[in-house]
Amino acid sequence: MISRLLLAAVACGIVSCKPAPRSEWVVFEAAPDATIYVDPSTIRKEGGRAEMWVLIDYASAQPDKTGKQVMSDKLHYQYDCVKKQFSITDTSAHAGPMASGETVNVNPDPPVLTPIPADTTAERMWQHACGNAAAR
Numbered sequence: 001m002i003s004r005l006l007l008a009a010v011a012c013g014i015v016s017c018k019p020a021p022r023s024e025w026v027v028f029e030a031a032p033d034a035t036i037y038v039d040p041s042t043i044r045k046e047g048g049r050a051e052m053w054v055l056i057d058y059a060s061a062q063p064d065k066t067g068k069q070v071m072s073d074k075l076h077y078q079y080d081c082v083k084k085q086f087s088i089t090d091t092s093a094h095a096g097p098m099a100s101g102e103t104v105n106v107n108p109d110p111p112v113l114t115p116i117p118a119d120t121t122a123e124r125m126w127q128h129a130c131g132n133a134a135a136r
Helices: 002-016 121-135
Strands: 026-030 034-038 044-046 049-063 069-080 085-094 103-106
Touching: 026 121, 034 121, 044 121, 049 121, 069 121, 085 121
Parallel strands: none
Antiparallel strands: 026 034, 034 049, 044 049, 049 069, 069 085, 085 103
């Protein structure tokens, strides 16, 4: 009986030691000053709404709102696919590339619902997240 409990405890310990799933960042748009990545596994659609995580990786350090230098920002976008609007609900700024290094700040501002202008990266991201829901 004790050996079964020990075996179960070891098995549970092994299971709990598995690393958390890693983000699979895919290049969405690249420019000389920054590359925008999306994690396709985070795209969720429900009704006329969608969400996804985005990472902006800068070619050189950029000042954040506190004046500290950052090399990347990670953002959680929520979309109203029908009204063509978005808000950023979570953010983190990082000292290193690809959301690595020290986290410089988190969620500096409350989310603001923002209209999406035509022919912009924001519109292409909205289309990517909303897919067919954007046509409703």
